[in-house]
Amino acid sequence: MVYRVLSIDGGGIRGVFALKLLEFIQDEVDKDFLKKIDCFAGTSTGGLISTCLNLGHSPKKLLFYYKNLGSFAFAKNTKGSSKYHNKRLKFLLKTIVPKNLTLNDLDRDLIIPTCRLYDPSRGRWKEEIYDTFTNGGDRVIDVAIRSASAPLYFPSYQGHIDGGVFAVNPALIAYSRLIDQNGGKKDSHSIRLLSLGNGVNPSGIEGEVDWGVDDWMDDKLKLFELMTDMSMQVPHYPLQQILKDQYHRINSILKEEVALDEAKKVNSLLSSADLFKKEHNDIWLKDKDWLINKYLDTG
Numbered sequence: 001m002v003y004r005v006l007s008i009d010g011g012g013i014r015g016v017f018a019l020k021l022l023e024f025i026q027d028e029v030d031k032d033f034l035k036k037i038d039c040f041a042g043t044s045t046g047g048l049i050s051t052c053l054n055l056g057h058s059p060k061k062l063l064f065y066y067k068n069l070g071s072f073a074f075a076k077n078t079k080g081s082s083k084y085h086n087k088r089l090k091f092l093l094k095t096i097v098p099k100n101l102t103l104n105d106l107d108r109d110l111i112i113p114t115c116r117l118y119d120p121s122r123g124r125w126k127e128e129i130y131d132t133f134t135n136g137g138d139r140v141i142d143v144a145i146r147s148a149s150a151p152l153y154f155p156s157y158q159g160h161i162d163g164g165v166f167a168v169n170p171a172l173i174a175y176s177r178l179i180d181q182n183g184g185k186k187d188s189h190s191i192r193l194l195s196l197g198n199g200v201n202p203s204g205i206e207g208e209v210d211w212g213v214d215d216w217m218d219d220k221l222k223l224f225e226l227m228t229d230m231s232m233q234v235p236h237y238p239l240q241q242i243l244k245d246q247y248h249r250i251n252s253i254l255k256e257e258v259a260l261d262e263a264k265k266v267n268s269l270l271s272s273a274d275l276f277k278k279e280h281n282d283i284w285l286k287d288k289d290w291l292i293n294k295y296l297d298t299g
Contacts, residue, residue, distance in 0.1 A: 007169070009170070010260075013260060029296070041173070043168055044150060072092070097144065098140075098141075099139075099141065114162070127166050130146075133184050145157045169232040198251075203226070221259070255271060
């Protein structure tokens with residue numbers, strides 16, 4: 001029995017890129033594609049998207065929210081030190097996710113990495129992976145906000161921050177939880193894992209640098225962006241070796257840099273997704289072939 005997993009990276013407003021890819025898949029591969037997913041995994045914005053897709057919301061609807069309400073969610077924080085407050089983000093989620101819905105109430109599996117700032121049993125912070133296998137009593141909306149609380153950008157939420165501090169790309173974490181005998185207890189041979197990126201920034205630094213905090217953490221938060229973009233690529237190689245043709249990743253270079261809070265660049269992200277299809281049609285054809293013959297095929 002094939003068990004299909006959809007994993008979506010973190011990346012703030014860049015979630016628009018992954019949503020557009022999903023629209024392409026629905027239009028060109030299978031309009032009921034998302035109904036055939038058994039497990040959604042996501043970090044940060046990917047966690048928000050995965051949660052909403054799990055509940056049956058369409059990529060088209062979510063794109064409307066990102067395009068028209070993205071700037072609304074990034075509301076300047078006038079009382080604390082983080083760049084934005086999270087009141088509007090929580091308000092938006094409450095319009096989409098039922099307030100008291102728990103992980104136990106979901107019909108399909110969900111895996112979302114977060115970071116707990118303090119674990120009494122360890123006396124320090126720790127990675128925390130919420131899923132439908134072991135955390136059934138947690139409210140879905142709380143788990144989603146915990147994972148989306150990016151440090152520097154948003155305050156912590158219920159003692160948690162963004163799972164992107166260790167798993168911007170949650171694909172490997174998701175696979176590990178699924179085959180864990182204390183987790184999903186899935187047969188590794190049954191798993192088909194599609195990993196969607198949110199676009200890679202065309203960033204780089206020429207020459208040597210001898211920078212300190214002020215340079216690396218300027219208004220563009222270069223160090224934060226570098227660590228985010230690099231860490232999202234880490235799980236790809238091991239998953240290729242472990243799962244071989246049971247695994248596939250779709251991602252591309254963006255046409256311009258987009259910081260995770262640059263909501264004004266939504267149209268640029270949509271354009272980057274269109275360019276990916278047009279300029280790399282050979283890759284897109286291979287992506288579709290894998291989806292049809294390896295991911296959706298039950299033979």
